[in-house]
Amino acid sequence: MDNFRYRLGQRLKSYRLHLGLSQEKLAELADCHPTYIGQLERGEKNATIESVLKLSKALNVSLSELFDKLDPPCGDTDIDTPEVPNYPSCCYDLILSKPLPDQKKLYEIIVSIEKYKGTII
DSSP states (O other): OOOOHHHHHHHHHHHHHHTOHHHHHOOOOHHHHHHHHHHHHOOOOOOHHHHHHHHHHHOOOOHHHHHHOOOOTTOBBBBBBBOOOOOOHHHHHHHTTTEEEHHHHHHHHHHHHHHHHHHOO
């Protein structure tokens, strides 16, 4: 399975869940088939440019926001071009994948750790 397809699918799912939409409702808003939405979210299908545009409008998210920070996650580097993992991107994706109340809790945990370490005044 293509990791980029999977990460994009998870991003779509995160935005959909954040809005409290079912796959069926998102499909209706984006003029797509509900099965297609599920396949995209699971990374099973390549999204067309047209469908990505429809989905971004239905989710009320700009294309740049939808694709922001979709770099390879931690530990997902190419053997031929080893890179330092992009930990901020990994954290962003992890937090974005959670519901809003959990996002707030994760943020508060990070702030508490930083306060404990004395790095936040």
